Amino acid sequence: MKLVIHALICVSIFGIACKKIQLYGKESRLLAVNMVNDAPLDGYVLSWSDEFNAPALDTTNWKYRVGVSQKSYQRAANVRLDSGKLVIDLKTENFGGKSLTGGGIITKTASGYGYYEVSARLDGGYGWHEAFWTTGMSGFDDPNPIKAANARMLEIDCFEHYGEYDAYHLTYGAIEWGPYPGNVNRGYHTSTPDLSAGYHTYGFEYTPDYLNYYFDGLLLKTVDMRGVPQHNFYMWLSAIATKADATSSGHVYFDYVRAYTISPSEYNTRKTTFINALDAQRGPMASGGTDLWIEAEDFVQKSNWTTERDVQNSLIIKGFTSYSAGRDSTQLRARTGITVATAGTYKLWVRSRDFTTAPGTRKFKVIVNGITSPTEYGTHGTDGYAWQSGGTFTLAAGQNILDIFDSSQYHARCDKILLTTDLTFIPSLIGGVSNVLHNNDL
Numbered sequence: 453m454k455l456v457i458h459a460l461i462c463v464s465i466f467g468i469a470c471k472k473i474q475l476y477g478k479e480s481r482l483l484a485v486n487m488v489n490d491a492p493l494d495g496y497v498l499s500w501s502d503e504f505n506a507p508a509l510d511t512t513n514w515k516y517r518v519g520v521s522q523k524s525y526q527r528a529a530n531v532r533l534d535s536g537k538l539v540i541d542l543k544t545e546n547f548g549g550k551s552l553t554g555g556g557i558i559t560k561t562a563s564g565y566g567y568y569e570v571s572a573r574l575d576g577g578y579g580w581h582e583a584f585w586t587t588g589m590s591g592f593d594d595p596n597p598i599k600a601a602n603a604r605m606l607e608i609d610c611f612e613h614y615g616e617y618d619a620y621h622l623t624y625g626a627i628e629w630g631p632y633p634g635n636v637n638r639g640y641h642t643s644t645p646d647l648s649a650g651y652h653t654y655g656f657e658y659t660p661d662y663l664n665y666y667f668d669g670l671l672l673k674t675v676d677m678r679g680v681p682q683h684n685f686y687m688w689l690s691a692i693a694t695k696a697d698a699t700s701s702g703h704v705y706f707d708y709v710r711a712y713t714i715s716p717s718e719y720n721t722r723k724t725t726f727i728n729a730l731d732a733q734r735g736p737m738a739s740g741g742t743d744l745w746i747e748a749e750d751f752v753q754k755s756n757w758t759t760e761r762d763v764q765n766s767l768i769i770k771g772f773t774s775y776s777a778g779r780d781s782t783q784l785r786a787r788t789g790i791t792v793a794t795a796g797t798y799k800l801w802v803r804s805r806d807f808t809t810a811p812g813t814r815k816f817k818v819i820v821n822g823i824t825s826p827t828e829y830g831t832h833g834t835d836g837y838a839w840q841s842g843g844t845f846t847l848a849a850g851q852n853i854l855d856i857f858d859s860s861q862y863h864a865r866c867d868k869i870l871l872t873t874d875l876t877f878i879p880s881l882i883g884g885v886s887n888v889l890h891n892n893d894l
């Protein structure tokens with residue numbers, strides 16, 4: 453009965469799952485049924501896996517990673533299946549203009565939300581970089597539209613391991629690539645066991661709301677994904693050289709890659725814990741009055757301000773990076789119109805970035821309906837983003853105009869603005885989510 457249920461799920465959610473079951477016969481079916489019972493995260497069921505038990509790589513599901521990356525040329529010939537493992541051989545050999553060769557495999561079918569896990573032994577050695585990661589591309593030459601100009605593309609690095617660090621240190625993270633490049637998050641974990649000596653599980657849970665990283669079943673980090681670009685992706689299991697003097701031979705072993713999905717109702721139950729934890733990290737998201745939360749990156753006229761993803765996975769805008777005399781105000785300001793429903797007196801708060809290195813040098817001003825706030829922002833003296841208060845302003849119902857003015861022309865960064873009728877409210881941490889309508893009727 454469980455097999456029937458599993459088969460129905462995989463037909464409807466993850467088409468290639470059934471292909472696997474049909475290809476490898478009764479033994480794999482039994483394995484799949486058992487793994488449903490062993491789903492590593494509450495609410496999830498297995499939807500697809502490759503246990504690498506076949507005599508050769510299933511090229512209906514996988515393509516080889518081929519070509520130059522960093523210090524090595526990746527070859528299909530370096531990838532093989534042996535005793536139930538996918539093995540990537542790392543070699544010193546002259547090929548394709550490089551003196552080192554690595555390899556990897558990439559899924560041919562895109563995957564979506566779910567939990568993904570590999571079991572791997574990372575014995576590449578010095579100078580090699582092993583990884584389980586995802587991107588919207590199924591190859592660097594992939595014409596997939598997710599790679600199109602201005603497409604917001606997310607890379608998830610479930611684990612990366614660099615042999616030159618040591619055998620215990622792994623990193624993980626997510627990166628947004630163009631048009632707002634930057635780290636959504638980055639972290640690392642130091643393992644007690646030697647990652648090169650045995651198999652360990654590396655997993656990530658990708659959802660519309662959060663991204664979880666796991667090592668050997670241990671939750672390493674929960675990242676807020678609300679507002680972060682999301683799309684289906686291809687899985688990459690790969691090993692390349694990052695050092696020209698990488699060790700002369702090494703091997704990376706993958707025991708399996710497994711994909712799990714969760715039903716909407718199970719997800720609604722599961723997500724509560726993680727969303728509550730993330731919201732607690734945001735600080736207060738509402739005052740006792742009327743709040744206008746305004747993201748700087750939503751300003752309709754940005755002029756020379758550029759949008760970037762910065763620490764704490766916030767989207768921000770950044771001004772000029774070097775001073776030049778003679779720039780006029782239209783070059784220095786970002787401007788937006790916001791529609792206000794409730795007229796009144798509002799207190800201004802601005803979330804800016806400062807640095808402990810040369811604090812107070814990346815500065816900007818905020819102008820509300822032509823009146824400049826007395827505070828200059830980017831001067832709070834703490835490392836990272838913080839809120840600064842900026843006086844009170846009268847807002848009329850209807851159209852109001854805000855400017856962010858680049859007063860230092862030197863790496864000024866603004867995350868968001870709060871205008872609130874609660875004059876005693878003090879925002880902290882990330883704050884609330886955007887709740888205003890912007891318009892370009894200026």
Ligand SMILES: [Ca+2]
Pocket residue numbers: 747748749766767768866867868
């Ligand atoms: Ca922002």
